Amino acid sequence: MSRRGWILFLAMSVVWGIPYLLIKVAVRDIGPAELVFVRTAVGALLLLPIALYRKELRASLRPWLPLLAYTVVEIGVPWLLLSHAEQEVDSSLTGLVIAGVPLVAALIARERLSGTRVAGLLTGLAGVGLLVGFHGGTGGAIPILELLGVVLCYATGPLIIERWLADVPRYGVSAASLVAGALLFAPVAVPNLPSLARTVTPGPALAALALAVICTALAFVLFFALIAEVGGVRATVITFVNPAVAVVLGALVLGEEITPLTVGAFALILAGSFLATRRRPAGKETTPDPEPAPV
Incomplete structure (x- = not known):
């Protein structure tokens, strides 16, 4: 990769590795629905001008039903589940469980699986099972099930x-989906914002x-620049780096414990994700690798 590509890659690894830490801090004072609304509304305000300037917004609204489905599946439901789960579980555990996304993506992609991918x-x-089984009692079964729902x-x-x-x-898809997400959560979140503004402390805010x-x-701006610089396939490698960033930050900032079992489970998840998403030789690949999800 070029020097610019490496800079973008490292920036994205950090930018999509810190949300779990930030969510853990934010939910101390902010409810899950309100947090998702703030995130989508502010994000939409910042991305909409870019999408309008590039004249991409109108094209993204034509397939409105898939766009709505994408908003619900990729933003609305997982961000709500993440915020709710992190009221009970560590941010580092969250990041490690989310590392299983490439595994589930390979399972539901309906591709013919080689022996290596199996x-x-x-x-x-096995790594996810080890991680979930060991930590399942720390916050109860519901947060773990919520994290598994996020992975799906x-x-x-x-x-x-x-x-x-x-x-x-x-840019059109990103801006439109954030607007749709903000609209979906507005009826629940907006009535609570005045009281929230009076009670929230500086850290969570x-x-x-x-x-x-x-x-x-x-993150969206950097990620699109990374794809343009190194290609979509290489950009997916950040999926394997983000959880490590989440674990390190959770330990350094929040004092969360890193055990040998955690390290071992993470190694299994990384190795499994690499093998399960490994591309076939040229000419045999039928489906492009999916892009990493926003976290």
Whole structure:
């Protein structure tokens, strides 16, 4: 990769590795629905001018039904589940469980699986199972099930893009989906904002703002620049780096524990994800690798 490509890659690895930390801090004072609304509304305000300037918004609205489905599956449901789950579980555990997204994506893509990919799936799922089984009692079963639901959503969203929105401009899809997400959560969140403004402390407020500005709006801009610089396939490698960033930040900032079992489970997930998403030799690949989901 070029020097610019490496800079963008490292920036994206951090930008999509810190949301779990920020969510953990934000939900101390901000409810899950309100947090998702702030993130989508502020993100939309920042991305809409770019989409309008590039004249991409109108094209993204034509396939409105797939766009709505993408919004629900990739933004609305997973961001709500993430925020709710992190009220009970560590941010580092969240990041590690989300590392299983490529495994589930490979399972539901309906591709013919080679022996290498099957081995990768089994290895990665063993890592997820080990991680979930060990930590399942720390926050109860519901947060773990919510995180697994996030994994399923994040694995499904790119398939919607691939099948129905592949030719739609990326900035248009991102801006329109954030607007739709804000509208979906507005009826629940907006009535609570006045009281929230009086009670929220600076830490959670800044975390929510950073989540919207850095991990949503800026993240999309950087990610699209990364794809343009190195290609979509190489850009997916950040999926394997983000969880490590989440674990390190959780330990350094929040004092979350890193155990040998956690490291071992992460190694299994990484190895399994690499093998399960490994591309076939040229001419044999039938389906492009999905892009990483926004976190």
